[in-house]
Amino acid sequence: MTTLADPVPGGRPKDVARARAHAKDLSTQGVHGVVLAYVDTAGIGRVKTIPVSRLASAAAWGVGMSPVFDTFLADDSIVTTDVLGSPDGDLRLYPDLDQVVVLSAQPGWAWAPVDRITQEGARYPACSRTFLRRTVSDATRRHGIEFKASIEVEWAVGQASAPGDAFVPAVSGPAYSATRQVELSDYLLELLTAFAAQGVDVDQIHPEYAAGQFEISVSTLDPVAAADRSVLVRQTIRAVSQRHGLRASFSPAVLAQGVGNGGHVHISAWRDGANLHAGGDRRYGMTPEAESFTAGVLAHLPGLTAVTAPSPASHLRLRPSQWAGVFNAWGHETRETAVRVITGTTGRQDQEANLEVKPVDLAANPYLALGCLVAAGLDGLDSGAALPEETTGDPARLAPTEAEARGVRRLPTSLEQSVEEFRRDDVLVTALGSVLADAVVAVRQGESAAVAGLDDEGVAAAYRWKY
Template identity: 50%
Template sequence: MGSAHTRDETVERAEQAAAELAGAGIDAVALGWVDNAGITRTKAVPVARLPHAVRYGIGASPCFDSFLADDSMAPGGGPVGDLRLVPDLDALVPLAAQPGWAWAPVDRRRQDGAAHPGCQRWFARRTERALAARGLDVRAGFEIEWVVDRDGPPEGGSAYGMDRLVERSDYLLDVLRALEAQQLAVLQIHPEYTPGQFEVSVAADTPVRAADTSLLVRQTVRAVSARHGLRTSFAPVVAPDGVGNGCHLHLSLWQDGRNLHAGGPGPHGLTEQAAAFLAGILEELPALLVLGAPSPASHLRLVPGRWSGPYRCWGLENREAALRLITGSAPDQANAEVKCFDPAANPYLALGGALAAGLAGLDAGLKLPPEVPGDPAREPGVERLPHSPAAALSALRACAPLRTALGEELYHAVLDVREAEIARYGGLDAQQLVAATRWRY
């Protein structure tokens, strides 16, 4: 629940919101959170029960911290204990593509009302507040890619082709209209490279809100797709030898209303603070893959030549670099894009982890290494990101800043899930791995 309101005020707001929703024909509210495997989970309440959910929360087992992508559990997950799911009224929205439904993300709390240490949304909020305590704000947004089909091979057409837009023009218009009806400012929507693949970008927001929005976008895409008789996949890879789905994270650091990625003395206008922030992210990128590209299938996507950002380097408009600098056409548009993240990520973990790494870079006064201006594959000495989930996990174990930021309970929960998924999927070849994960995300 929003920190700007007392509990009684928030319950009063919930009563008003429930009345307004009921008057608009809304019967139920879906409450959403994302587990450590990157799967969005939900419980729902009748709209009249929304004030009760805000006051007392909805019960949910802590075992969800141990769930894998296939709904099995890592060792340690069990039947004992209970948490409370508390909806955030500030993000409550009627769902345009699911008539009669509204949606809100939740904070997971303990029975005494304190934040659950394993709550990924709370982790993202903590890192956002840590930057705010230094007088810094972050604007963030995700580019989201997905693939649709009709239970057969993905459709054909040209990469970014108008033919694909023509074939799916009604579908894309329905996606666009649903997003805009939910007060989301769509910047772009278009066909992507892979057959049946599309991408949407929405306006940047504060970090936690950006993560909330990424969930709302995906839920809306799924709902519109279902109405068109289409299956939707946000999996990192939908074909073993094809270009996968990215979920690129865009970030810009601000202070007193000024974008610190523009007008500074550093490379391409970076200020010293923005450069240190990005240097921190670049420093911890191998460990950040555990949060931002978490599935064993994620590493099938991180292949040179596919613009997935498989190299641990940065460059101006360099789409093969894991960290792409964008100056834009105006100072307020300058930002950096983390290209190696994908939609299997829990967005709160991915965003919170990137902020924590950037904050560590600020505290240490890190400097960006030399820019890679061309194809990293042709530049001597440019490091590849970890080639396997086990290698990324080793990097996280050695990463003190992320362990500290996550806190011991969330840190170990993430490790347990990743280790269990490595064990579960480690013996599969690429084709089998894609088949096992394609429709899980």
């Protein structure tokens, strides 16, 4: 369960007592430090760490951190907006006590996601975790709808001994092959062991398509917990990789050519325990509300890409005919459309039916990505948006006249285009609020400027080990 209430100075009722009990229990397990984790606007995981003895103090009064990090770029340079990016001010980081986890692959450490508030105790408008929590809470309040979500994690495993920042795949076997699984059998086993110890329910873990690439899928949770889990999964993969003399990259494009790393989002809407994507009288068992929610996501995808595919490296991955979903279209189990309607196995549709949103990668801040996807879907639900005709096969093969008639359009082909689409999308800008929306624009523009003049290989190299 995720804590849904905002932090307050002094702690919520019973929080301090719970934190003391947590700290005592953690100490008996040999934990000495706690990682307090959040993700900045650029998609970089940032942390503060505290001794376990300070957990109760953190639950009561938070831990200080500058707000400047919300306008950091992936290379740690800083851009500014009218309210962010200066050396002034401070924030308080409050750990979510419901999500404290002992890190199996980092002996002596525990981990917890944080919410951030101002020193005065007010909600911090650039806290992406708070944004997501309030977005899903508002959906429940207004529509009686809750969500289940998960984020796929793809990563490339390289040899840590490779010279400089070069990427040398740690495996040589073919895509999806038994050879790759055998080559890194001990590594994958330690990952499974670590995830089990941390309470992460793994659906599958397997070799993927690109050189050295693997993927893990985990079970669905509420969106805030799903975003937390995505951050924790990556923390764990990095730690286990290092223990095996390997290096993990979650960059959208480890190399300039070929298939990149995705972070596909699976999401479904529920009311009173019933899945709105199954058992309905619309296409593929969707209810009218599920169709409208899907239509909303589809309609806002051009602007959404500034949040879901936010790096210059993202656009090295977003290429046609590579299952990246670069066309604004939907299809039933169609892996080339941006939105894939999944109906699930016979007998389990009521549990498994969901949407997969494909133009998402792991440069994205998962809290921003999920929050904006929910906001886009709710806009479709509010307006009763109609879902257009579905697309089968590869949209890249449609004749231009047929694509135009179907409304199938290529999503933005550059980060600059994504930003322009985002700025024109009033629904997304309003959902985020001016402070966070301005940070998204400023950081994306800063990333574009940082790689101006680089060729594709230069862009891939610049972000290879950032995420």
